[in-house]
Amino acid sequence: MLKIGKLKLKSNLILAPMAGVSDLPFRLLNRRFGCELAFIEMINVRSLSYKMRKTKKMLSASPKDRPLGIQIIGCEEEFISRALDALDSYEYDVLDFNAACPVKKVARRGEGAALLKNPKKLNKLLKIIVKNSVKPVTVKIRTGWGKDSINAKDAALFSQDAGISALFIHGRNREQGYSGEVNYGVIKDVKKALDIPVIGSGDVFSPELAKKMLDETGCDGLLVARGALGNPWIFKEIKGFLKNEKIIKRPAQNEIADVILEHLDACIDFYGPIHGVKKFHKFFGWYTKGVQNVRALREKSFRVKTKDEMFEIIRAFRKLTNG
Numbered sequence: 629m630l631k632i633g634k635l636k637l638k639s640n641l642i643l644a645p646m647a648g649v650s651d652l653p654f655r656l657l658n659r660r661f662g663c664e665l666a667f668i669e670m671i672n673v674r675s676l677s678y679k680m681r682k683t684k685k686m687l688s689a690s691p692k693d694r695p696l697g698i699q700i701i702g703c704e705e706e707f708i709s710r711a712l713d714a715l716d717s718y719e720y721d722v723l724d725f726n727a728a729c730p731v732k733k734v735a736r737r738g739e740g741a742a743l744l745k746n747p748k749k750l751n752k753l754l755k756i757i758v759k760n761s762v763k764p765v766t767v768k769i770r771t772g773w774g775k776d777s778i779n780a781k782d783a784a785l786f787s788q789d790a791g792i793s794a795l796f797i798h799g800r801n802r803e804q805g806y807s808g809e810v811n812y813g814v815i816k817d818v819k820k821a822l823d824i825p826v827i828g829s830g831d832v833f834s835p836e837l838a839k840k841m842l843d844e845t846g847c848d849g850l851l852v853a854r855g856a857l858g859n860p861w862i863f864k865e866i867k868g869f870l871k872n873e874k875i876i877k878r879p880a881q882n883e884i885a886d887v888i889l890e891h892l893d894a895c896i897d898f899y900g901p902i903h904g905v906k907k908f909h910k911f912f913g914w915y916t917k918g919v920q921n922v923r924a925l926r927e928k929s930f931r932v933k934t935k936d937e938m939f940e941i942i943r944a945f946r947k948l949t950n951g
């Protein structure tokens with residue numbers, strides 16, 4: 629099975645870090661359906677150094693939420709070191725460094741995917757992290773900065789040289805953002821070039837696409853991101869499909885409604901009733917995407933403010949029959 633440093637994982641299916649999404653309720657729910665390692669969303673090293681309240685909330689975890697990955701993003705050595713000190717008081721298993729975020733504001737500061745333009749700097753920062761981290765260190769990269777500057781292999785080799793334990797690669801370049809084709813060829817080249825485990829990311833939306841990523845790249849594991857939005861069942865489905873089992877794709881409406889309720893309850897427990905319901909709006913949208921006759925309900929759901937109103941929406945959803 630997949631090993632990241634000394635950490636042995638029972639499965640190679642990993643829940644990706646997703647900003648605004650990967651909180652404790654979301655991670656625990658996905659674990660119940662077979663995700664092994666799960667990541668908290670990226671955390672800026674400055675916010676970590678300043679021990680901001682919002683950052684502490686992001687880092688909230690529980691004993692059931694293991695193995696757990698924390699991802700940091702930044703480019704200043706001083707703040708990276710301070711962030712590592714701040715992380716001493718947290719329980720987690722893997723420390724990932726983000727060299728993949730495409731957001732303009734982030735790249736302008738020289739962070740995230742901007743580091744792909746400077747693999748030597750990436751190497752230097754990773755060396756500092758590896759030296760000061762008590763946990764195995766990984767990096768997440770993209771295929772390159774743009775279509776004319778695909779340099780993932782180079783960036784990956786510079787990263788490996790810094791002593792990291794595994795590498796995550798999203799098979800798109802920074803210009804592509806989150807659309808356009810995933811470049812399986814580049815992931816394959818990176819996998820061939822490295823001695824450490826390589827985990828592929830990009831369009832793992834179904835068991836078939838999961839298999840395609842594994843088959844076409846030879847990668848050691850999969851990072852599931854948008855495929856898990858409103859669909860924690862994806863982990864079970866991928867596992868079954870890879871074992872050639874017969875799988876049922878979309879669960880029955882009643883089961884979806886049960887999971888929606890469970891997720892809403894967890895959000896309310898974690899954030900409190902007002903914030904919890906607000907946070908849940910987008911999840912309800914994801915759970916009900918593609919369901920027939922649900923449009924009016926979805927529109928209404930985005931406006932509800934209280935727990936009881938949301939319960940009412942879920943009750944109505946449960947009653948809906950397809951067709």
Ligand SMILES: Cc1cc2nc3c(=O)[nH]c(=O)nc-3n(C[C@H](O)[C@H](O)[C@H](O)COP(=O)(O)O)c2cc1C
Nearest residue numbers: 644645646647669670768798829830831832853854
């Ligand atoms: C809403 C959202 C937030 C994301 N936030 C992060 C993040 O915090 N750190 C990171 O490394 N990648 C982040 N990603 C990228 C995903 O981890 C993943 O690599 C990417 O979405 C490609 O996988 P997919 O095509 O299966 O969604 C984010 C993606 C989405 C959709």
